Amino acid sequence: MWEDVFSNDWVAASQRFNHYAEKLSEAGHEVILKRLPLDIKGPVEEQLGIDTCIIGDPKGKKLLLSTSGIHGVEGYPGSAIQLHIMRDILENKPPEGVTVGFVHSLNPWGMAWLRRVNENNADLNRNFLPPDENYEGEPEGYSIVNPLINPKLPPEEKEKWFFLRALSHVLKHGWTKTKQSIAEGQYTRPEAMQYGGSELQQGPQKFLEWLQPLLESATQVVAIDLHTGLGKFGQDTLLVNPGMGEKKITAMRNRYGKRICPLDASAGVAYRTRGDLHQGLMGRWSDMDWTCITQEFGTYKPFKVLNSLRRENSWSQYGDVDDMYGHWSRRNLLRVFNPKNDDWRGMLLKRGRILFEQAVAQLQDGD
Numbered sequence: 177m178w179e180d181v182f183s184n185d186w187v188a189a190s191q192r193f194n195h196y197a198e199k200l201s202e203a204g205h206e207v208i209l210k211r212l213p214l215d216i217k218g219p220v221e222e223q224l225g226i227d228t229c230i231i232g233d234p235k236g237k238k239l240l241l242s243t244s245g246i247h248g249v250e251g252y253p254g255s256a257i258q259l260h261i262m263r264d265i266l267e268n269k270p271p272e273g274v275t276v277g278f279v280h281s282l283n284p285w286g287m288a289w290l291r292r293v294n295e296n297n298a299d300l301n302r303n304f305l306p307p308d309e310n311y312e313g314e315p316e317g318y319s320i321v322n323p324l325i326n327p328k329l330p331p332e333e334k335e336k337w338f339f340l341r342a343l344s345h346v347l348k349h350g351w352t353k354t355k356q357s358i359a360e361g362q363y364t365r366p367e368a369m370q371y372g373g374s375e376l377q378q379g380p381q382k383f384l385e386w387l388q389p390l391l392e393s394a395t396q397v398v399a400i401d402l403h404t405g406l407g408k409f410g411q412d413t414l415l416v417n418p419g420m421g422e423k424k425i426t427a428m429r430n431r432y433g434k435r436i437c438p439l440d441a442s443a444g445v446a447y448r449t450r451g452d453l454h455q456g457l458m459g460r461w462s463d464m465d466w467t468c469i470t471q472e473f474g475t476y477k478p479f480k481v482l483n484s485l486r487r488e489n490s491w492s493q494y495g496d497v498d499d500m501y502g503h504w505s506r507r508n509l510l511r512v513f514n515p516k517n518d519d520w521r522g523m524l525l526k527r528g529r530i531l532f533e534q535a536v537a538q539l540q541d542g543d
């Protein structure tokens with residue numbers, strides 16, 4: 177049952193996205209399908225781009241924005257959720273009074289090459305700094321954690337010391353501080369993990385240009401950004417920016433339940449970030465009524481996820497350039513962020529669709 181929405185490469189996922197968009201159009205619905213071309217290629221020389229699809233009135237007042245794959249390889253489960261919802265809309269009908277904007281794989285290079293970052297090693301969810309903020313600085317504690325997470329040599333498949341060293345680091349510096357210094361985003365070390373880039377990258381730039389006209393007529397937006405790798409296996413957490421205000425977050429708890437978790441290192445699974453997508457949107461269109469939700473699906477334990485990211489990055493920086501795509505560290509990264517497990521995939525599709533329906537209901541109710 178999952179095979180027809182879980183793709184094995186970016187080309188197949190993109191073809192399926194386009195297929196469902198065309199089917200929706202053939203069924204008589206208002207659909208605008210557009211690829212935002214990028215000047216980069218995938219492993220089979222395919223020209224990459226960001227596929228977008230607007231369903232409903234492009235000048236509508238209520239917008240549901242669903243984005244996936246800002247973290248490259250996380251685009252495989254993100255794509256599956258979006259295809260599952262598009263298929264559902266096709267079998268039933270588009271939501272009334274709501275414009276739906278699907279953005280399929282915001283980081284197609286990372287998805288195609290099985291990385292979490294883009295072609296410049298930039299984490300695009302740290303790349304949306306507000307226009308008045310410089311791409312500079314790193315979190316307190318990053319220089320201390322740097323030798324642990326950014327070894328300057330290719331990884332060994334059988335190495336065992338990482339878990340012990342990571343544990344000893346956490347015992348010495350505390351879990352909250354360690355998590356915060358790794359995850360916040362850094363703008364000083366282009367070859368290291370959680371690098372946010374030196375400027376706004378081409379994909380984010382084109383995405384913002386695509387979004388601009390939709391936001392001219394919209395008065396309310398619910399934005400859902402799909403992620404994996406944080407939290408308990410198969411369970412989702414809805415991360416929200418504390419900047420939305422206590423009143424909004426309380427209202428969100430009432431509607432979406434206890435999965436709502438503010439982005440703050442001391443609470444739950446989360447941490448504070450710089451330059452994430454939703455901060456970028458709220459900072460650029462500050463008068464808009466935003467409800468921004470990062471839907472995170474848990475996969476494996478934090479050290480395992482971190483180690484897989486660490487090994488894949490050190491391979492990408494110091495490994496054999498002729499053996500990038502097929503290397504075990506990339507296959508491993510794919511499985512850590514997109515488990516091949518029927519239960520996990522079932523939970524992912526179910527919860528992805530429920531959140532989408534709750535977001536439609538919020539826009540229809542207008543609160």
Ligand SMILES: [Zn+2]
Nearest residue numbers: 247250403404
């Ligand atoms: Zn992510």
